[in-house]
Amino acid sequence: MELKRYLETDSKLALEKIRSIHGDDALIISTEKVGNKTEVIIGIEEKKDEKVTKPETTEPGFKKHLNNSLVTKSSASPKDPWKVLARMNNEIKTLKASMESMQIKVQKENQPISLDSLDTKVNDAGFNLQAIELNSKWQNSHIFLGIPGSGKSQIIKRIALTKIENNEAKPLIISASQEGLELDYSLANFSERNDIPLMAIRLEQLPEILPKMVAIFDLVLIEANTVSHITQPNFEKLDCNLTSHLCIAADSDIDYLSKESNIDYNLLNSVVLTRLDLCEDLPGKLLEMTNLNVKITGTSTGHKI
Numbered sequence: 001m002e003l004k005r006y007l008e009t010d011s012k013l014a015l016e017k018i019r020s021i022h023g024d025d026a027l028i029i030s031t032e033k034v035g036n037k038t039e040v041i042i043g044i045e046e047k048k049d050e051k052v053t054k055p056e057t058t059e060p061g062f063k064k065h066l067n068n069s070l071v072t073k074s075s076a077s078p079k080d081p082w083k084v085l086a087r088m089n090n091e092i093k094t095l096k097a098s099m100e101s102m103q104i105k106v107q108k109e110n111q112p113i114s115l116d117s118l119d120t121k122v123n124d125a126g127f128n129l130q131a132i133e134l135n136s137k138w139q140n141s142h143i144f145l146g147i148p149g150s151g152k153s154q155i156i157k158r159i160a161l162t163k164i165e166n167n168e169a170k171p172l173i174i175s176a177s178q179e180g181l182e183l184d185y186s187l188a189n190f191s192e193r194n195d196i197p198l199m200a201i202r203l204e205q206l207p208e209i210l211p212k213m214v215a216i217f218d219l220v221l222i223e224a225n226t227v228s229h230i231t232q233p234n235f236e237k238l239d240c241n242l243t244s245h246l247c248i249a250a251d252s253d254i255d256y257l258s259k260e261s262n263i264d265y266n267l268l269n270s271v272v273l274t275r276l277d278l279c280e281d282l283p284g285k286l287l288e289m290t291n292l293n294v295k296i297t298g299t300s301t302g303h304k305i
Contacts, residue, residue, distance in 0.1 A: 002043065002044050002045075003029065003041060003042070003043055003088065004022075004041070004042050004043075004044065005039065005040070005041050006018060006039070006040045006041075006042070007034060007037050007038070007039050007040075008037060008038055008040070009036075009037055009038070010037075010038050011031055011038045011040065013038075014031075014038050014040040015040070018040065018042055022042070022044055025044060025045065026042040026043070026044050027042060027043040027044070027085075028040065028041075028042055029041040029042055029043050029085070029088060029089070029092070030089070030092060041092065043085075043088065121286075121287060121290045122286055122290065124290075125289075125290040125293075125294075125295065125296075126295055127286070127289075127290075127295070127296040128296060128297050128298055129273070129296065129298075129299050130298055130299065131158070131298065131299060131300070131301045132155055132158065132159065132272050132297070132298025132299060132300060133158040133159045133161070133162040133298075134162070134298075135297065135298045138159055138162075138163065138171075138219050139218055139219055140214065140219070140220070140240070140241045140242075140243070141210060141213075141214055141219075141220040141221075141222065141240060141241065141242045141243070142159075142219075142220070142221055142222065142242070142243045142244075142245060143176075143222040143224050143242055143243070143244050143245070144156060144221070144222065144223055144224065144245050144247055144272070145224045145244065145245070145246055145247065145267065146246055146247030146248060146249075147252070149249060149252070150247040150248055150249045150252070150274060151247050151249060151272075151274030151275055151300050152223045152224070152247045153184045153186055153187040153190075153223055154274060154300050154305065155245075155247060155272055155274065155300055156173060156187065156221045156223055157186075157187065157190050157305040158300065158305060159171070159219075159221060160173060160190075160194070160196055160221060161194065161305060163219065164194060164196075168218075169217070169218050169219075170194075170195070170196050170197070171196065171217060171218070171219035171220065171221050172196075172197050172198075172199065172213055172216075172217040172219070172220045172221070173187065173191055173196060173197070173198045173199070173220075173221050173222075173223070174198075174199045174200075174201060174206075174209075174210075174213070174220060174221070174222045174223070175187065175198065175199070175200045175201075175222075175223050175225065176200075176201050176202070176203045176205075176206050176222055176223070176224055176225065177200075177202065177203060177224075177225035178202065178203050178204075178225075184223065184225075187223065190305060197217075199213075203224065203225075206222070210222075210240055210242065211240045214240045214241075243270065244266070244267055244270065245267075245270045245271070245272050245297070246267040246268065246270065246271050246272070247271075247272045247274055248271055248272070248273055248274065248289075248294075249274050249275040249278075250273050250274065250275050250276045250278065250279035250282060250285050251275050251278040251279045251280070252275075254285075254288065254289070254292070257292050257294070268292070268293065268294040268295065269295050270295065270297045271289070271294045271295060271296050271297065272296070272297065272298050272299065272300065273289075273296050273298075273299045273300070274299070274300040275300070276299055276300070276301060
């Protein structure tokens with residue numbers, strides 16, 4: 001006996017199709033709802049001399065599996081059809097259970113990381129996702145590095161504005177670049193509007209100028225516009241406390257962190273995550289950063305300043 005499977009929109013259509021193809025000789029094995037369709041499995045006598053046209057809805061793998069499992073034994077001859085039918089039903093149940101198990105496995109493999117699992121990874125990585133201007137008492141000097149568009153000036157403006165709102169002493173902002181007097185327009189405009197002192201110097205002048213400025217200002221915020229935006233400048237001779245931070249845009253490709261041979265990995269100990277509002281998959285980005293062993297010390301949130 002050969003099994004065939006038909007999947008139609010309803011049982012009436014399935015039976016009409018079966019009758020048109022196999023006549024009245026087909027034996028209905030099972031009828032079951034599969035989603036919004038009806039599955040009908042039939043048994044037909046195999047004909048050696050006649051070639052039965054295979055319907056489009058027949059599934060070769062399904063048919064082959066059932067045919068192999070239904071090889072007639074001597075104890076289940078055509079004279080005992082009920083034993084054949086019982087064995088076929090058991091094989092159908094086993095096959096369907098196997099298919100359901102495989103489907104569940106595929107769904108689990110394709111399922112994105114759960115939020116609970118992500119929270120655990122983020123906590124284990126020591127990420128601080130608070131606004132960067134609120135998560136520490138800013139003092140001494142801090143230099144912010146990162147590729148163009150990574151939000152360095154936005155971070156500096158937020159920290160400076162917080163100092164003003166808390167009625168603390170105004171910080172000094174330094175724009176340091178290898179090209180010379182190069183100012184970010186928005187940073188210059190912000191400095192003028194809020195009466196915050198701003199300096200533009202060459203990066204190589206920083207070891208000489210910074211110690212003098214630290215003696216005058218409680219807080220010095222430096223935006224580093226370098227040719228190699230992910231390589232920390234060498235300040236071994238710098239005679240003052242300088243903390244480095246790497247700014248990374250959440251919507252950017254950060255593959256360069258694992259591919260760049262010249263990157264100073266000490267920078268990954270203090271990463272500021274910016275442009276969160278532009279990131280289409282923030283959980284995925286956070287997971288990616290845990291895999292790169294970075295440490296997020298704060299974020300840039302809210303409207304631009």
